[in-house]
Amino acid sequence: MPSISRDEVAHLARLARLDLQSDEVDHLAGQLDQIIDAVGQVAQVAADDIPPTSHALPVTNVFRPDELRPCLSAEAALSGAPEAEDGRFRVPQILGEEQ
Amino acid sequence: MPTITTLPSFDAAINRFDPVMGMEVHVELGTTTKMFCGCSTEFGAEPNAQVCPTCLGLPGSLPVVNRVAVESAIRIGLALNCRIAEHCRFARKNYFYPDMPKNFQVSQYDEPIAFDGWTDVTVDTDDGARVFRIGIERAHMEEDTGKSLHVGGATGRIHGASHSLLDYNRAGIPLIEIVTKPIEVPPALAPAVARAYVTELRELIRALGVSEARMELGQMRCDANVSLKPTGASSFGTRTETKNVNSLRSVERAVTYEIRRQAAALDSGTAIVQETRHWHEDTGETTAGRVKEEAEDYRYFPEPDLVPVAPARDWVEQLRGTLPEPPAARRSRLQAEWGFTDLEMRDVVNAGAVGLVEETIAAGADAAGAKKWWLGVVARTANERGAGIDEVGITPADVARVQTLIGEGTLNDKLARQVVEGVLAGEGSPDEVVTARGLAIVSDDAALGTAVDGAIAAMPDVAEKIRGGNMGAVGALIGAVMKATGGQADAKRVRELIVERLSG
Numbered sequence: 001m002p003s004i005s006r007d008e009v010a011h012l013a014r015l016a017r018l019d020l021q022s023d024e025v026d027h028l029a030g031q032l033d034q035i036i037d038a039v040g041q042v043a044q045v046a047a048d049d050i051p052p053t054s055h056a057l058p059v060t061n062v063f064r065p066d067e068l069r070p071c072l073s074a075e076a077a078l079s080g081a082p083e084a085e086d087g088r089f090r091v092p093q094i095l096g097e098e099q
Numbered sequence: 100m101p102t103i104t105t106l107p108s109f110d111a112a113i114n115r116f117d118p119v120m121g122m123e124v125h126v127e128l129g130t131t132t133k134m135f136c137g138c139s140t141e142f143g144a145e146p147n148a149q150v151c152p153t154c155l156g157l158p159g160s161l162p163v164v165n166r167v168a169v170e171s172a173i174r175i176g177l178a179l180n181c182r183i184a185e186h187c188r189f190a191r192k193n194y195f196y197p198d199m200p201k202n203f204q205v206s207q208y209d210e211p212i213a214f215d216g217w218t219d220v221t222v223d224t225d226d227g228a229r230v231f232r233i234g235i236e237r238a239h240m241e242e243d244t245g246k247s248l249h250v251g252g253a254t255g256r257i258h259g260a261s262h263s264l265l266d267y268n269r270a271g272i273p274l275i276e277i278v279t280k281p282i283e284v285p286p287a288l289a290p291a292v293a294r295a296y297v298t299e300l301r302e303l304i305r306a307l308g309v310s311e312a313r314m315e316l317g318q319m320r321c322d323a324n325v326s327l328k329p330t331g332a333s334s335f336g337t338r339t340e341t342k343n344v345n346s347l348r349s350v351e352r353a354v355t356y357e358i359r360r361q362a363a364a365l366d367s368g369t370a371i372v373q374e375t376r377h378w379h380e381d382t383g384e385t386t387a388g389r390v391k392e393e394a395e396d397y398r399y400f401p402e403p404d405l406v407p408v409a410p411a412r413d414w415v416e417q418l419r420g421t422l423p424e425p426p427a428a429r430r431s432r433l434q435a436e437w438g439f440t441d442l443e444m445r446d447v448v449n450a451g452a453v454g455l456v457e458e459t460i461a462a463g464a465d466a467a468g469a470k471k472w473w474l475g476v477v478a479r480t481a482n483e484r485g486a487g488i489d490e491v492g493i494t495p496a497d498v499a500r501v502q503t504l505i506g507e508g509t510l511n512d513k514l515a516r517q518v519v520e521g522v523l524a525g526e527g528s529p530d531e532v533v534t535a536r537g538l539a540i541v542s543d544d545a546a547l548g549t550a551v552d553g554a555i556a557a558m559p560d561v562a563e564k565i566r567g568g569n570m571g572a573v574g575a576l577i578g579a580v581m582k583a584t585g586g587q588a589d590a591k592r593v594r595e596l597i598v599e600r601l602s603g
Contacts, residue, residue, distance in 0.1 A: 054401035060409040063166035069137025087146040088264035
């Protein structure tokens with residue numbers, strides 16, 4: 001029983017907007033399965049008193065004051081955009097719904 | 100699909116079904132800068148003039164949390180009687196939609212900063228005011244999205260658009276999302292309770308000073324979840340989420356509509372689909388949006404670029420000390436101080452004028468006078484202009500000054516109204532309007548005498564009656580003098596002058 005199914009890989013590819021061919025899904029499903037198994041070995045040695053790690057540094061509460069910092073000009077902000085119109089980033093037709 | 104004309108009435112719907120509601124409200128914080136970068140949050144700038152590498156998600160940029168936003172989140176949580184997390188993380192909500200340039204939104208997922216609270220709301224019923232306790236599931240921090248402009252389709256809708264234009268000035272502005280626990284109240288009151296909750300929340304947010312919470316500017320946005328279950332059943336039905344219901348009145352209407360629509364569907368044996376729905380202010384209907392289970396695969400994971408937030412308990416207690424008087428307690432106190440009836444107080448609250456009336460009284464006006472102007476001509480003007488009652492150009496100090504001028508005898512009610520209208524029209528302060536329009540009461544005997552003589556001459560029969568002792572006829576002459584002086588005569592002095600002349 002693989003750790004990740006072929007269908008799950010295809011689903012993730014869809015969510016990530018990756019246009020994978022059928023043979024690519026097969027190929028990646030096998031690779032991802034190995035990766036998950038490898039990571040899964042960590043779970044075998046983790047004791048109950050060790051919380052899952054999300055951050056490598058034991059640091060909390062890094063804040064900045066609510067003070068203005070210089071931002072980019074609209075021109076600079078748009079300079080790297082493939083397309084711009086009326087001071088805005090222009091993107092192709094959106095299929096689907098507002099989030 | 101049934102249209103609104105074929106739906107059962109609300110009463111018929113709640114005869115067979117019990118609604119369960121859940122409200123999700125987003126509040127845009129009034130911080131100076133964004134959640135994770137120092138860009139301005141000022142409304143109305145040129146597109147993309149308030150962006151930087153961080154809020155544009157450019158490579159190599161790193162977010163840092165705005166301390167004031169965290170303080171605001173904790174204060175909101177405390178004001179909603181929530182517990183404050185001792186340790187919580189941000190999470191990435193991944194989705195592909197160009198309103199976030201990063202392809203994810205930084206939010207909180209399984210570790211909200213505030214959770215498990217409540218707030219009480221009051222609803223008017225036929226049996227008087229009733230209080231309902233609304234459970235608060237959580238309040239968490241996140242960032243706002245950019246604004247999309249859809250080009251080429253009908254009326255700016257996404258459907259049929261050829262392309263879209265993005266302005267990221269709003270992307271990254273701090274948001275607090277406040278989620279209720281399931282709300283189950285007497286079915287007939289459900290829409291009113293939903294509205295009362297959002298009203299209460301708005302007042303609380305304003306009292307905290309963390310946001311102006313102006314719904315018409317999108318500073319406070321409401322999503323309403325509604326499901327139905329057969330009357331008396333215990334397990335919940337399938338819910339829908341009506342998005343962006345952005346006025347108090349719409350909250351009530353949208354909940355009412357969804358209850359009727361779902362009742363019609365269930366009556367006809369149609370299953371409710373778990374989906375988002377769009378609210379249409381113009382028709383009062385909702386239409387289907389995206390289906391939830393397909394779209395909501397956000398693959399949340401802890402945000403690696405932000406360290407956890409672990410508010411020290413003494414900091415939390417210090418923030419608790421900054422909480423304002425709870426709105427409900429404040430309303431009771433002010434009502435007693437002002438001597439208003441429940442009905443009068445409710446009118447003031449519904450007009451959003453509690454603070455304004457309070458400031459007007461502090462500036463020297465009496466309670467009845469303060470209420471009269473704000474709820475009268477000022478509220479009507481605000482309504483006509485589609486603006487807030489505090490945005491039509493008259494201040495509490497102006498209203499108090501008008502009341503003072505009445506008290507001094509410089510103005511009568513009719514003239515005072517013209518003065519207020521002048522201030523509302525942008526003609527200056529009350530004193531400036533009085534001078535410019537020449538509105539002060541005329542009590543100068545020479546000027547009044549001429550008008551009195553004129554009135555007596557014009558109505559000899561009335562004058563004769565008064566000479567004969569019929570004092571009831573004096574009113575007719577006073578009326579004539581008032582007319583001749585454009586309502587500016589001092590009516591009391593006019594009466595004295597008439598009596599002097601006709602009883603000699």
